[in-house]
Each structure stands twice: as C-alpha cells, then as structure tokens.
Amino acid sequence: MHRAIVFDELTAAYCRARSDAVVVSVGIGLDTRAERLAGALPPSVTWLGVDMPDVVELRATLLPRDRARVFPTSITEPDWAERLLPLVGHSSARAPGAGAGSPAWRPAGNGSATTG
Numbered sequence: 001m002h003r004a005i006v007f008d009e010l011t012a013a014y015c016r017a018r019s020d021a022v023v024v025s026v027g028i029g030l031d032t033r034a035e036r037l038a039g040a041l042p043p044s045v046t047w048l049g050v051d052m053p054d055v056v057e058l059r060a061t062l063l064p065r066d067r068a069r070v071f072p073t074s075i076t077e078p079d080w081a082e083r084l085l086p087l088v089g090h091s092s093a094r095a096p097g098a099g100a101g102s103p104a105w106r107p108a109g110n111g112s113a114t115t116g
C-alpha cells in the first residue's frame with residue numbers, strides 16, 4: 001500500500017478517536033493530507049503546518065484555499081514549538097473541511113505569529 005494512504009488512515013483514525021487532536025505537520029511542504037481528509041475528520045481538529053518561509057509562500061500561492069494553517073519557521077529555531085502553542089485552540093484555527101479561505105500565518109516584525 002502507498003505510504004501516503006497508510007498515513008492518511010492512521011491520522012484519520014487518531015483524529016476520529018480524539019476530536020480535540022492537533023495535527024502539526026513538520027516540514028509540510030506541499031503536502032495535501034489536510035485536503036484529502038477534508039470531511040472525514042471532526043471539525044474540532046486543529047491542523048497546523050510549519051515550513052521554511054519561502055516554502056510557506058510558495059504553498060500559499062499554489063494552495064490559496066489551504067485547509068492547513070501554516071506557520072513559517074525553521075524547526076532549528078529553539079522556540080518554534082512554543083510559538084505554535086498560543087495558536088492551538090485559536091478561534092480561527094480550524095480543521096480540514098471546516099471552511100474555506102485560510103490565510104497562512106506570517107511572522108510579525110518581532111518574530112511572533114499572527115494571522116495574515
């Protein structure tokens with residue numbers, strides 16, 4: 001079986017069992033798992049991604065209706081995970097299938113995260 005199908009099924013099963021799940025796709029690139037699983041997950045699941053700023057920009061161009069909320073940062077930054085925490089449960093964070101038009105998070109001048 002294709003690796004992507006296996007991870008789709010594992011992710012969906014986990015999220016169905018835990019409706020408050022937070023998916024963090026580290027190095028999300030152009031991955032479209034959030035799109036593939038749209039409608040198959042509880043709307044309360046939060047789907048986040050992180051990648052390098054230039055990749056996040058490319059992703060926003062190619063996937064303007066991205067279902068993942070994507071945060072531009074390098075995971076070599078020591079505080080990258082901590083900076084995601086305030087975004088978990090944020091009212092604008094949403095699960096695949098919970099709506100359209102998700103602007104990517106972009107770093108503010110001080111490096112903190114904000115919606116763009």
Ligand SMILES: C[S@@+](CC[C@H](N)C(=O)[O-])C[C@H]1O[C@@H](n2cnc3c(N)ncnc32)[C@H](O)[C@@H]1O
Nearest residue numbers: 027028029030031050051052055073074075076
């Ligand atoms: C092989 S791609 C995989 C993309 C996606 N996960 C998929 O399965 O299609 C690896 C991704 O990791 C990202 N990446 C590499 N180093 C990174 C870092 N230090 N911080 C964040 N993302 C990084 C790359 O930009 C790239 O998008």
